[in-house]
Amino acid sequence: MATASRQEILQAVLELFRECGYEGTSMAMISERTKLGKASLYHHFPGGKEQMRDELVKLLGDWFRPRLEQLKDDATPPRGRVKVFISELDSFFEGGQRGCLFAALAVGPAENGCRIELKDLMNLWISALAELAEKSGVPANDAQTRAEDCVAQLEGALLVSRIVGDKSIFKRALRQAPDMLFGSSRQLES
């Protein structure tokens, strides 16, 4: 008789979603991965796949929010704070190659349900970086675009790394992130 905690199930589902996407992941696949019968899965998650997705999105927020808060803690210098955050992102995305839940859930019909949460969370991510850049002396307008571009660079690098099978692209995006936010050399908008 197999057994698994809610947390273990969600971890397995997270891996599947990141690899195969929401629509590409079936309850049968989750059953196989967790070694639990489908009925057991519905015992833990009466709402099925949708509930699993919603709980994973919530966990995504639970991972991000405190770390974005920490970015605002003025006890240490901005660059140091960003470096900590970047290294946490590295483990979170498992060094690239694995796919991102944001990207996985961004495909699919618009009545996706969790799209608003994803949007809010990504905006929170961006604005935390923007605020940090601004505190470091970057003009407000520029700080916002830098933060947007930085998140785009990270997400894009994750995708490109995955497609061409070279995680060094993502690793470099992580390394360059501080300069994208604070660097004086950045081209300004014309």
Added chain:
Amino acid sequence: MATASRQEILQAVLELFRECGYEGTSMAMISERTKLGKASLYHHFPGGKEQMRDELVKLLGDWFRPRLEQLKDDATPPRGRVKVFISELDSFFEGGQRGCLFAALAVGPAENGCRIELKDLMNLWISALAELAEKSGVPANDAQTRAEDCVAQLEGALLVSRIVGDKSIFKRALRQAPDMLFGSSRQLES
């Protein structure tokens, strides 16, 4: 009695794939969008959804390849060539907001079939930009990373634009692309 050419069908399927992904798009959805019965779709594409996907990937290559070739045409200055290419990318991605076939087909089980083609095509894209940067005087090593980062920035901006519902992020990525490739101000690897 409805009627539609192969090309019209593929156009509809492309839109659906970009919006809903491969797994998220059903033959029923394609049938509804094209106003053709499912049997008619199988008449045109005996291999079903998989064949449609493979033909779309081929069309993706048919769009990219000649334009990447044109990037190598030394008749005009590099920056001019890139500007033309960038403006074509703009229409190709419909100004952001719509999702990218690369990204849509990057999710899903690894036995995806078209993953090798997508990888080759993206590598071709990268190496064309790298070659161009090198011709403009950028050192070979740096040219390769600039090209990778540039494609990542574009793809990431497309994703972030889509998620937060602000296409200006993608528009800016397009505008900044030339400087990412040629700009002297870029931070070098340490």
Added chain:
DNA sequence: GTCTATATAATGATAGAC
């Protein structure tokens, strides 16, 4: 080349025993 009707398989979901 399109249609209606149908076959077949997979999907999400539930009932009820243990």
Added chain:
DNA sequence: GTCTATCATTATATAGAC
């Protein structure tokens, strides 16, 4: 809390008429 067995629905795919 897990299981086996089963349901209803949707999916891909095909047969055959027009």
